[in-house]
Amino acid sequence: MEFPVAKLSEYEDKLDELLVSNNAFGLITAAHILTQQTRKQHQERYKAKLGLIRILYRRHRDKQRVIDLFSVLDWLMQLPEWLDSQVWQELETIEESKKVQYITSVERIGIAKGMATGMAKGVEKGRVEGESRLLRRLLERRFGVLPLWVSEQLANASEQQLEAWGEAILTAPTLEAVFN
Structure with a gap:
């Protein structure tokens, strides 16, 4: 059996292409690269995460796909709690402006509780x-x-x-x- 191998670090110079791609794996690869680039730079990671979330909302109409991709982004691009709450506020603003609510406040509370419980x-x-x-x-x-x-x-x-x-x-x- 043969398995293709891809080194995500080889895509760093193609970040702009990944960000405009409609491919979900392109978005996840971009998230990984941005996570690596913003290690110990909380404000920069916050901006990068917010940018990826905006791209996610612009490109995808399917609720479950948005939730699934958001979960991956949220897991990859972890932030301190105070910045995470700012992401949630921005997310509410995005959802209000789109008149679409992919992730409800109840789901957000559930996600937060689930993360806290899992960590504990x-x-x-x-x-x-x-x-x-x-x-x-x-x-x-x-x-x-x-x-x-x-x-x-x-x-x-x-x-x-x-x-x-x-x-x-x-x-x-x-x-x-x-x-x-």
Whole structure:
């Protein structure tokens, strides 16, 4: 099997062509390039994101296509919360001027809540995984090679269990005592 390969960085000099193209992948490629170019430049990224959103609204009539492409743009071109709220205000202005509302205020609230919930879950999962890895290293250091049942316990543990086992490792005489 052969798969064509495209390096997005090779399209940097074709940014203007991508911005006038009706191809959705052209818009996404432009978003990627602009994201790279505006790294740590929040105001510039805000302007670039807003420009891409305007292009998106001008070119596409299908509601679901706009929502899908907007989701990709929003994911790629992340901004600080205060600038993100300015994007939402501009979006409302665009929708009012077009007399078309692709993304309703309820959808915006849902998207914001979903992003916040997803981030919170990701942070929690990362914290639990980090605690599990640390506890594994401590157990290996204290008791040597760990049996399979310990790995299974660690993989399925809650944060509270990991904390309890982390405290128990200090005084438990055996590996089994840590988990009892």
